[in-house]
Amino acid sequence: MKSVGKHRGAGRLLTGLVFLFLYLPIIVLVIFSFNSSKSRKVWSGFTFEWYKELFSDQMILNSFYITILVAVLAAVIATIAGTFAAIGFFNMKKRPRGILLAINNLPVINADIITGVSMMLLFVSARSLFRFDLGFGTLLIAHITFNIPYVILSVMPKLYQLDNNLFEAAQDLGASWFQAFSKVILPEIRPGIINGLLIAFTMSLDDFVISYFTAGSQIQTLSMTIYSMARKRISPEINALSTILFGTVLILLLVVNIREIRQEKKLKKSSGKLLNPLD
Amino acid sequence: MKRFLSIPYIVWMAIFVVAPIILVVVYALTSGSGSFTFENFAHMENFLSVFIRSMIMALIATAICILIGYPLAYALACEGPRLQKIFIMLIMLPMWMNFLLRTYAWMSILENTGLINSLLSALGLPTVNMINTQGAVVLGMVYNYLPFMVLPIYSVMVRIEPSVVEAAQDLGANSFKVFLRIIFPLSLPGVLSGITMVFVPSVSTFIISRLLGGGKSLLLGDLIEMQFLGSAYNPHLGSAISLIMMVIIIACMMVMNRFGEGEERAVML
Amino acid sequence: MHHGLKLSKPISVLLLLTMTLSMLLIGCQKSNKNVVNVFNWGLYIDEDIFKTFENQTGIRVNYQTYDSNEMLYSKIKGGGASYDVIIPSDYMVSRMISEDMLEKLDYTNIPNISKIDDNYRYQPYDPDNAYTVPYMWGTVGLIYNSTVVTEDVNSWGLLFDEKYAGRILMFDNSRDAMGIALLYLGYSINTTDKSELDEAYDLLKRQKPLLYAYTMDQIYDWLEGGEAAIGPYYAGDYITMIENNPDLKFCLPDEGSNVFIDCMCIPKGAKNKANAEAFINFMCDTEIALLNCAETGYSTPSKEAYDELPDETKNNTVMYPSAETLDRCEAYVNLPREILEYYDNLWVNLKT
Secondary structure, three states, rough: OOOOOOHHHHHHHHHHHHHHHHHHHHHHHHHHEOOOOOOOOOOOOOOOOHHHHHOHHHHHHHHHHHHHHHHHHHHHHHHHHHHHHHHHHHOOHHHHHHHHHHHHHHHHHHOHHHHHHHHHHHHHHHHHHHHHOHHHHHHHHHHHHHHHHHHHHHHHHHHHOHHHHHHHHHHOOOOOOHHHHHHHHHHHHHHHHHHHHHHHHHHHHOOOOHHHHHHHOOOHHHHHHHHHHHHHOOOOOHHHHHHHHHHHHHHHHHHOOOOOOHHHHHHHHHHHHHOOOOO | OOOHHHHHHHHHHHHHHHEEEHHHHHHHHHHOOOEOOOHHHHHHHHHHHHHHHHHHHHHHHHHHHHHHOOOOOOOHHHOOHHHHHHHHHHHHHHHOOOOHHHHHHHHHHHHOOOOHHHHHHHHOOOOOOOOOOOOHHHHHHHHHHHHHHHHHHHHHHHOOOHHHHHHHHHHHOOHHHHHHHHHHHHHHHHHHHHHHHHHHHHHOOHHHHHHHHHOOOOOOHHHHHHOOOOOOOOOOHHHHHHHHHHHHHHHHHHHHHHHHOHHHHHHHO | OOOOOHHHHHHHHHHHHHHHHHHHHHHOOOOOOEEEEEEOOOOOOOOHHHHHHHHHHHOOEEEEOOOOHHHHHHHHHHOOOOOOOOOOOOHHHHHHHHHOOOOOOOOHHOOOHHHHHHHHOOOOOOOOOOOOEEEEEEEEEEEEEEOOOOOOOOOOHHHOOOOOOOOEEOOOOOOHHHHHEEEHHHHOOOOOHHHHHHEEEHHHHHHHHHHEEEOOOOOHHHHHHOOOOOEEEEHHHHHHHHHHHOOOEOOOOOOOOEEEEEEEHHHOOOOHHHHHHHHHHHOOHHHHHHHHEEEEHOOEEEEHHHHHHHHHHOOOOOOOOOOOHOEEEOOOOOHHHHHHHHHHHHHHHHHH
């Protein structure tokens, strides 16, 4: 879409204001991670103290480890399971598929708190039957459960775009089912799978409500630790941890973007020399 | 026969999606001693004010998100491809910083001795009481969920074929007419999915109201949390309230879908 | 797509297997034998002592916090929690005993119980002293900023004074909040008379527009930083706050107040009972009790620890009020089920 010049100025202004709004609290957090007192609004000098303390704070590090572990495991398992489930759904008749997709969508449209509460009720009632504790296992199950729908939702559209004949053509040419699947279908739907994986990972990482209800008493995710701290005094160590996390993601994104820009430039250059392929 | 691939997940859904919801229904329809009862629904009118307040605040937050998010998505879609990419990254980036912490940071900004008020009094202006008000809670909702409004609208807007717009212009439509007749209708699915993605978490939040509302204006989420892990243990009543909330949400979804005509595929991030 | 038969079945079987396996994961989650799961009030312990405990016994402390007795109750009752040591207050102890939620303690594993003053044992909530070991005690009082409140303070009425609208904090739990309203109205904090409770509720409802917030442990931040000027809280916490803001004053109002004893207990079905008893015993050690007192500012029930306190602390009437002051204070008792439900209703209505 092209817009007229005068609109662009207004658009840029709005974009700038929204970014200011989105980043203001983050800037505050980052700045006060270097504050030499514990205050979260009065600046009293520069220090790296909180970064040092962070690496000796077992509780925060432990909950950070659990958060990452759950997010990675849940995202990977959900992506594998969700991809196969999506392929299964795709090959079903319209009626059952519609019903199953509606159920699949439940955790997506439902409020987190209801998903969390209902799973807690399940785990607590199953606990008395099977004698287990709420903990890492239940947390992981909960995360997988709310991740799979996102994977399915991002893989499904890719399946719809798929040319049905491709798969059969491959098999007619002698490919086994597995070969046809991994060489033909998988590459086609890969963007959907990767997108699903990323969404699942982000969802897990940022989740608080569902973890809060399903993690039991032995472990805490980072969000839960922050929540319990937010109701007393948050230690600036948490600011330091988030600053590190945020910085890492920012740098990663920059690196990826700069590489892409370089490649584009290369591409332009090489396309200048006619008929000279890239490699 | 590839549909068998979905059987494990169907079993999984039965256990971890359907069974829990059935449990909520069972809890809502039983009393503490386990006998069947409608008692939990009998005093629902006590909570009418909470229902109404939650709805109104979530609606206001959703409306503000549309008012900011729609022009923003439009502006983004008008940028060049590289800038577009960077801006979208910038919108998603905050989500990588823990949302509790971001919300908590607003406390430092909004408090009576916080950053805004310090700035105001340094300039010799009167201070404003912002924290622990319903306005602060709405601000928290808008802040947290605005990206969920911008992204779906943006993703349908970039898919509008430039040729359609050009054709309309060639046929003499001015830019206002182009917007009204072409861009707006085509972007509607994005708006609808944005609305659900903002409204549902807003209406059910309990963190934002707790951190920014000072515990003075209970929302539906607070009410439910209170009955399960909070200060007034009664999972049966909590389940009944959850059930009603769920019915409201699903009813809203169905109304939306009617407008959206199964566009759900178009718009997940 | 009919050629898929051969492999799609094994794959789906495999997936089903992985999923059942991950489900089994919850079943055989290795519970580290050498752990004690402690659930305590926020800011109510010197967390450095966990290391000492681990060095002495090899037991790791897994520590989490709550901010009201009612929240503790919910978490134990319905939250699928499995803690080994919890620290409820008197009235919650008796509720938990009456609902069979606590284990009897084996005092042979807690020899340090001998250090506890008998005045704090055999209390009405646990007459045979079978379930509890007192941890700390204290009173509830009015904390205010003397730069804002310059008048003499001797009444809970300060909390309902429109002069200070927007600068007042209130307890975010039903029992403490209702208790203060009842005291101000001249009723017993343990009343079961619904009309008295209704009056207290009306008072709180009228107070609501004057409040800065309902709060528990955030009160530290707000009173120390000058965000708010007045709030009722526990005496021990005032001792901590005054270190950061010397303008804060404490008053135990003339209408009387609440005196409480918080007790270490073991919830029913605790997995690591022996470890829990070792932890409770450790907490009663005089040196550890002194560290906890110094950190939290609360009053110790241990006579040995009390004897070793510096005179300055012993003479601090906030921590160790005189006998006459204590006479004005009443302990909460557990209420009948019907009244508890009434409390919950009033509380929810107040907050809506």
